[in-house]
Amino acid sequence: MTRPRSLRAIFAWPLAIFGIGLAGLVVALTGDGWRDAASWAALSAPVAAVFWAMRTRRT
Amino acid sequence: MTRSSIRTWAIVHKWTSLACTAFLLMLCITGLPLIFHDEIDYLTEEQPVFGMPGIGSSGTSKGLLSLDDMLARALANRPGEVPLYMAFDNDQPSMTITTGPRPDSPAADMTIQSFDRSTGKLIGKVAESDGGVMHFLLKLHTDMFLGLPGMLFLGVMGIAFVAALVSGVVLYAPFMRKLDFGALRSSRSARTKWLDYHNLLGIVGLAWMLVVGLTGVINAFAVPIEKLWKANELAEMTREYAGREPLDPARYGSLDTAMAAARAKLPDNNPQFIAFPGGTFSSNHHYAVFFQGDSPLTERLLTPALIDAETGRFTDARQMPWYYQALSLSRPLHFGDYGGLPLKLLWAALTLFTMHVLGTGLYLWLARGRTSSPAQARSPAAIAEPAE
Numbered sequence: 092m093t094r095p096r097s098l099r100a101i102f103a104w105p106l107a108i109f110g111i112g113l114a115g116l117v118v119a120l121t122g123d124g125w126r127d128a129a130s131w132a133a134l135s136a137p138v139a140a141v142f143w144a145m146r147t148r149r150t
Numbered sequence: 151m152t153r154s155s156i157r158t159w160a161i162v163h164k165w166t167s168l169a170c171t172a173f174l175l176m177l178c179i180t181g182l183p184l185i186f187h188d189e190i191d192y193l194t195e196e197q198p199v200f201g202m203p204g205i206g207s208s209g210t211s212k213g214l215l216s217l218d219d220m221l222a223r224a225l226a227n228r229p230g231e232v233p234l235y236m237a238f239d240n241d242q243p244s245m246t247i248t249t250g251p252r253p254d255s256p257a258a259d260m261t262i263q264s265f266d267r268s269t270g271k272l273i274g275k276v277a278e279s280d281g282g283v284m285h286f287l288l289k290l291h292t293d294m295f296l297g298l299p300g301m302l303f304l305g306v307m308g309i310a311f312v313a314a315l316v317s318g319v320v321l322y323a324p325f326m327r328k329l330d331f332g333a334l335r336s337s338r339s340a341r342t343k344w345l346d347y348h349n350l351l352g353i354v355g356l357a358w359m360l361v362v363g364l365t366g367v368i369n370a371f372a373v374p375i376e377k378l379w380k381a382n383e384l385a386e387m388t389r390e391y392a393g394r395e396p397l398d399p400a401r402y403g404s405l406d407t408a409m410a411a412a413r414a415k416l417p418d419n420n421p422q423f424i425a426f427p428g429g430t431f432s433s434n435h436h437y438a439v440f441f442q443g444d445s446p447l448t449e450r451l452l453t454p455a456l457i458d459a460e461t462g463r464f465t466d467a468r469q470m471p472w473y474y475q476a477l478s479l480s481r482p483l484h485f486g487d488y489g490g491l492p493l494k495l496l497w498a499a500l501t502l503f504t505m506h507v508l509g510t511g512l513y514l515w516l517a518r519g520r521t522s523s524p525a526q527a528r529s530p531a532a533i534a535e536p537a538e
Binding site: 095096098101102103104105108109110111112113116119120121122123126127130131134135136137138140141143144145147148149150 | 322323326327328330331332333334335336337350351353354355356357358361445446447450479482483488489490492493496499500503
């Protein structure tokens with residue numbers, strides 16, 4: 092049986108993806124060009140996380 | 151977290167989700183094509199050839215026809231009607247002029263004509279009641295063809311969705327106590343597998359789902375927000391006109407004079423639209439010229455300049471209040487139309503994530519009896535501890 096994880100461990104990745112996503116949603120509002128590209132990168136994080144989990148965390 | 155508080159959150163999650171799932175699925179299905187409505191329109195409609203391509207109709211470039219001229223052309227096509235709105239484009243010389251039988255005509259009676267302001271040519275005409283698949287989807291998405299009650303109802307469904315998201319995050323912790331981030335136990339029971347997918351897609355899509363959910367709620371309350379502005383700020387700005395008879399459309403003065411008076415007060419800004427007297431966005435006596443901010447961030451934050459529609463004299467200009475600014479910013483954040491095609495594709499991907507979370511959530515509820523022990527199935531707290 093595995094040891095229960097702390098709240099910090101449970102929410103580390105979700106919080107990072109949440110923060111990146113929120114920043115991505117806002118940054119494209121402030122202008123065009125690199126800001127749009129930054130928002131694309133940021134909002135790709137959730138999609139990338141799911142692909143990563145399907146490749147490496149599927150048991 | 152104690153067992154009883156987990157149980158409470160599980161009850162909140164179950165009922166808020168059940169309340170909104172069917173409507174949220176409808177919103178996702180209709181929302182998917184709406185994300186791409188510009189691209190779909192571009193492919194399915196003939197593109198006009200502009201006289202001065204790339205010159206915005208909102209500007210003051212030489213060669214653009216006068217506003218009075220444009221209005222006269224629109225009214226000549228709609229004899230007996232009165233002007234309601236005139237809206238501008240920052241990128242092309244196209245503009246729209248909305249007319250209707252009366253100054254306070256409802257949207258269903260309005261006719262929108264598109265013109266090229268550099269040539270004066272009519273480039274398209276739509277009645278608000280006209281159909282088309284995209285219009286059908288938009289109506290279904292905003293009010294399910296039920297008008298204001300439909301909008302408000304969908305707003306309440308949005309609030310339930312946000313509550314389901316928040317309670318879902320709280321429940322994520324006890325579910326993941328013994329699992330690594332991203333664990334997908336796909337060789338276990340179907341229920342375990344879909345539970346893991348539900349948790350993963352829900353938690354990684356959370357920022358987007360919360361923002362699109364909350365901005366959807368704000369958009370659903372657009373009508374009361376507009377009414378509030380009209381009753382408070384607008385009434386205060388036009389206090390000296392209170393109690394006067396509404397201005398007869400026959401006495402409307404020059405739009406170009408009014409626009410010049412408005413531009414003199416806000417010299418660096420361009421107008422997004424003009425609201426004529428008697429409608430939702432103006433008093434009974436004013437041209438309300440809604441100016442955009444002069445930077446990308448402030449472009450969506452409007453400042454109306456009120457010009458006496460008879461004399462062309464400036465009355466007042468004030469930034470919209472915070473609650474209206476929230477509505478203005480909620481539009482791009484809900485539509486996803488502010489960062490090019492890649493952002494729209496990500497918007498679509500995250501809509502699919504949301505549909506997946508809704509679908510797996512519904513499955514988990516329907517399959518709730520199929521756990522190993524019947525005692526577990528009955529207790530909402532038990533479903534929060536599936537990890538072994």
